[in-house]
Amino acid sequence: MKSIENRKARFEYKFLQTYEAGILLNGPEVKSLRAGNAHLSDAFCYFRNGELFIRNMHIAEYNMATDQVQDSKRERKLLMKKAELKKLERKAKEKGFAIVPFKVFFNARGFAKVMIALAQGKKTFDKRESIKERDTKRDLERIKKAR
Secondary structure, eight states, X not given: OOXXXXXXXXXXXXXXXXXXXXXXXXXXXXXXXXXXXXXXXXXXXXXXXXEEEEESOEEOOOTTOOSOOOOTTOOEEEEOOHHHHHXXXXXXXXXXXXXXXXEEEEXXXXXXXXXXXXXXXXXXXXXXXXXXXXXXXXXXHHHHHHO
């Protein structure tokens, strides 16, 4: 199974620090996630009572599930060590910082993980700069292939 990524997040935000967090899922959600039926385009993270949650992460309903019908965009708890959570919460409360989920994958042990980043929103000129870098990199690759 490939990982599920939010590529737009890298364009919209400048990542300062990344963390790996476990995610609390139901059985059918895990099956659906393994099939790749999820996306992170509208997802965001927030703190409530010292715990970290992810909201609007869409996991499509698993069609073979019989008994459990759930909201596909429900809030899900993220699992991290307490010390990491406290440090992240302190930094996230500062003005201009956000916690952005940008990748969902299964680790070597088979557990679903979410890569989150402490991020700062990019300004318009930063976005233009990243577009320019991407274009020059693409042009250089074309020139290398032509030789």
